[in-house]
Amino acid sequence: MPITPLKLDYALNDEQVFEITKAAGLGGLHRIETWQCWDMLRIWRKWIADTFGDLTGLHHRSPPDDPPDIELFFDNLVISMEHTRLQPKHLGQADALMRKWGRGGTIPSISKPPANFAEMRDIIVGVTPGWSSTMDDCVTIFDLLAITLRKKMRGMPNGGIIGIVHDLVVASTNQRILAEVAENIINRDEFSDFNDYTLILLDRWNFRQFHSSLIRRAEPIRAQAQ
Numbered sequence: 396m397p398i399t400p401l402k403l404d405y406a407l408n409d410e411q412v413f414e415i416t417k418a419a420g421l422g423g424l425h426r427i428e429t430w431q432c433w434d435m436l437r438i439w440r441k442w443i444a445d446t447f448g449d450l451t452g453l454h455h456r457s458p459p460d461d462p463p464d465i466e467l468f469f470d471n472l473v474i475s476m477e478h479t480r481l482q483p484k485h486l487g488q489a490d491a492l493m494r495k496w497g498r499g500g501t502i503p504s505i506s507k508p509p510a511n512f513a514e515m516r517d518i519i520v521g522v523t524p525g526w527s528s529t530m531d532d533c534v535t536i537f538d539l540l541a542i543t544l545r546k547k548m549r550g551m552p553n554g555g556i557i558g559i560v561h562d563l564v565v566a567s568t569n570q571r572i573l574a575e576v577a578e579n580i581i582n583r584d585e586f587s588d589f590n591d592y593t594l595i596l597l598d599r600w601n602f603r604q605f606h607s608s609l610i611r612r613a614e615p616i617r618a619q620a621q
Contacts, residue, residue, distance in 0.1 A: 397456065397457050397458070397459065397460035397461075398454055398455075398456050398457075398460050399419050399420065399421060399454065399455040399456075399457070400419075400452065400453075400454050401415060401416065401419055401429065401452075401453045401454070401455060402415070402452070402453075403415065403433055403453055405437055405440055409430065409434075409602060412429075412430050412433055413426055413430060416429050416430065416455075419455075421455060421457075425455060425457060428455075428464060428478050429455050429465070431478060431558065431560050431597065432464070432465050432476055432478050432558050433453075434597065434599065434605075435556075435558045435595045435597050435607065436450070436467070438597070438605070438607050438619055439595060439607070439609055439619070442609060442617065447467075447469045447472055447474060448469045448470050448471075448472065449469065449470065450467060450468070450469060451468050451469060451470065452467075452468035453465060453466070453467055453468065454466040454468070461550075462475070462477055462547075462550030462551060463475035463476055463477050463550060463551050463555060464476060464477050464478045465477075465478065467556075474555055474556060475551045475553070475554070475555030475556070476555055476556040476557075476558060477547040477550055477551055477555065477556070477557050477558065478558045478559075478560070479543060479547060479557075479558075479559055479560075480559070480560045480561065481539065481540065481543060481559050481560070481561040481573075482561065484508075492515070492516070492519060493519060502519075503515060503518045503519070504531075504532070505532045505535050505536065507531070533572070533576060536573060536576050537576050537579070537580065540559075540573070540576060540577055540580060541580050543559065544557065544577075544580065544581070544586070544589075544594070548588070548589070548592060551592075553591065554590075554591025554592050555591075555592060555593075556592070556593045556594075556595060557592060557593070557594050557595070558595045558597065559594065559595070559596050559597070560597050560598075560599070561573065561596060561597070561598055571608065571616065571618065573596055573598075573608070574596055574608035574610055574616045574618065575616070577594055577596065577608075577610050578610055578616055581594065581610065581611075581612050582612055582613065586612070589612045590612050590613075592611075592612075593609065593610075593611050594608075594609070594610040594611070595607065595608070595609050595610075596608045596609075596610070603621065604621060605619075605620065605621055606618070606619075606620045607619050607620070
């Protein structure tokens with residue numbers, strides 16, 4: 396099922412969305428991908444409606460018929476949407492270890508990956524501090540985000556929505572920091588072709604709490620949190 400039509404409604408809860416995607420035959424990763432895209436669309440549904448009109452349908456596209464990952468259908472318009480998760484490899488490994496051990500822990504530095512498994516373990520359990528500077532972290536995130544955006548743009552050469560899910564711990568007192576880095580990137584001359592794209596960032600801590608930013612070239616950052 397490379398192309399899967401889905402009938403979703405903003406009134407559906409998360410469990411219902413998962414059931415619909417499962418019944419449509421999507422595998423686990425594709426169900427999560429669809430749900431996270433739908434989560435972003437649900438958060439920004441007023442902006443979506445004001446910009447594109449009423450959403451009438453959604454298709455999930457699986458290999459070899461992607462990118463894009465998602466097609467959004469409006470009355471006289473089809474918008475492409477690409478999904479990705481912004482997480483350096485070592486942070487993904489740390490997250491997997493904490494889940495395996497069934498406990499929380501200290502997240503390693505974004506800009507200074509552990510040298511080996513032993514150092515990763517010691518940072519997580521708090522034996523070794525995972526020090527880094529905010530400046531180093533921002534530079535690392537800048538590079539990672541710029542590469543990710545360019546890759547997703549190549550998959551949608553005619554424009555569309557890029558949805559990025561992340562849980563990057565940079566500064567707990569500044570939830571806008573990733574959005575500010577993204578704004579800096581897309582307003583540079585090197586990204587002058589970003590005019591036809593919209594970036595949505597989503598950091599969801601649980602089913603009730605989230606922080607999301609919507610960023611477009613030459614426009615102020617829009618943000619919502621709950």
